[in-house]
Amino acid sequence: MKRYVITGGAGFIGSNIAATLLRQSDTDVVIVDDFSSGDWRNLIPLDCEVRAADCDDPHLLAEIAAGEYHGVFHEAAITDTTVMDQRRMVEVNTNAFKSLLEATAASSTRLVYASSAGTYGNSAAPNAIGRGEQPENIYGFSKLAMDRIASRFYARHHGGIVGLRYFNVYGPGEHHKHERNGNNTASMMLQLYMKAKAGEQLRLFKYGEQQRDFVYIRDVIDANLEAMNGTLSGVCNVGSGRARCFNDAVTILGDALGQSFDVEYFDNPFSFYQMHTEADLSETQRILDWQPTCTLETGMRDYIQRLELGQRGPLDGVHD
Ligand SMILES: NC(=O)c1ccc[n+]([C@@H]2O[C@H](COP(=O)([O-])OP(=O)(O)OC[C@H]3O[C@@H](n4cnc5c(N)ncnc54)[C@H](O)[C@@H]3O)[C@@H](O)[C@H]2O)c1
Numbered sequence: 525m526k527r528y529v530i531t532g533g534a535g536f537i538g539s540n541i542a543a544t545l546l547r548q549s550d551t552d553v554v555i556v557d558d559f560s561s562g563d564w565r566n567l568i569p570l571d572c573e574v575r576a577a578d579c580d581d582p583h584l585l586a587e588i589a590a591g592e593y594h595g596v597f598h599e600a601a602i603t604d605t606t607v608m609d610q611r612r613m614v615e616v617n618t619n620a621f622k623s624l625l626e627a628t629a630a631s632s633t634r635l636v637y638a639s640s641a642g643t644y645g646n647s648a649a650p651n652a653i654g655r656g657e658q659p660e661n662i663y664g665f666s667k668l669a670m671d672r673i674a675s676r677f678y679a680r681h682h683g684g685i686v687g688l689r690y691f692n693v694y695g696p697g698e699h700h701k702h703e704r705n706g707n708n709t710a711s712m713m714l715q716l717y718m719k720a721k722a723g724e725q726l727r728l729f730k731y732g733e734q735q736r737d738f739v740y741i742r743d744v745i746d747a748n749l750e751a752m753n754g755t756l757s758g759v760c761n762v763g764s765g766r767a768r769c770f771n772d773a774v775t776i777l778g779d780a781l782g783q784s785f786d787v788e789y790f791d792n793p794f795s796f797y798q799m800h801t802e803a804d805l806s807e808t809q810r811i812l813d814w815q816p817t818c819t820l821e822t823g824m825r826d827y828i829q830r831l832e833l834g835q836r837g838p839l840d841g842v843h844d
Pocket residue numbers: 531532533534535536537538556557558559560561562563577578579580598599600601602603616620638639640641642689690691692693694
């Protein structure tokens with residue numbers, strides 16, 4: 525039996541990785557989450573051990589260092605990019621990761637962790653590893669600091685470490701982000717869908733031409749599994765490799781729901797705003813045996829179909 529730890533497993537991406545792993549007959553999963561932003565509802569379909577604990581819980585670190593796990597997926601983090609408490613962000617995101625690096629290095633346990641396209645800030649796209657790494661907020665900095673610490677471990681970490689810089693991920697399992705604390709951090713796809721279903725006016729920053737690399741959760745899960753099964757160490761981008769504009773998302777939503785939307789455009793109130801992100805996948809192809817398979821059209825159609833069927837939780841064997 526291969527036993528994996530998933531930190532942040534009650535969250536969007538962690539619960540999807542768990543659901544996919546648990547489909548395999550020879551695999552077991554332990555989810556470790558402090559429930560600061562994740563949601564127990566994501567865990568309902570997952571028949572595995574769940575622990576409420578910090579991702580650098582001493583008992584967990586001792587188990588990892590003793591070689592009790594086949595691999596660690598580290599998804600836990602403060603994921604609200606508007607949090608400005610610098611010390612807290614670095615403690616939770618960066619310090620805890622260093623402890624996981626040490627524990628996994630001690631037992632040569634493979635470690636796959638979540639980095640972010642936030643490391644690029646507003647640098648010119650396409651965004652490539654080692655170029656334009658100019659984060660614009662403490663969240664992006666905390667992820668860049670993780671990548672830098674990890675690189676110091678590559679040579680002596682015999683299990684290998686892969687950092688995945690996710691771009692804008694969307695898909696089932698992110699409902700908690702829509703609902704939490706009045707601060708909506710869900711993907712644009714879910715936000716637009718919820719507004720459309722509530723019969724509300726769809727609004728975009730002027731004039732909806734901002735471009736993002738949106739990546740569907742199915743591709744993100746596959747990238748994680750490939751990273752775990754590989755042997756190399758490094759950090760690489762996980763995106764669709766193609767930027768699409770906000771207006772495209774509205775058009776695809778309209779097609780999927782059989783509606784046409786009259787968008788209201790308003791001034792963007794943010795002084796910092798990423799205008800164009802797009803993953804350069806050359807380093808990804810070197811490190812991972814993976815490439816994205818979903819376009820914005822196929823990913824959004826799949827997602828909207830599931831939302832229409834009332835499926836909110838992570839992708840799982842039952843609904844796939
Ligand atoms: N969703 C995206 O578009 C995106 C983009 C770039 C990077 N990421 C990164 O991917 C990872 C997963 O993000 P997500 O979208 O699933 O977010 P999420 O908020 O849904 O999941 C994060 C999970 O980590 C848990 N957590 C937070 N601090 C913890 C701690 N100290 N110990 C244990 N658990 C803790 C939360 O309770 C939550 O369940 C994060 O590291 C995030 O920074 C996500």
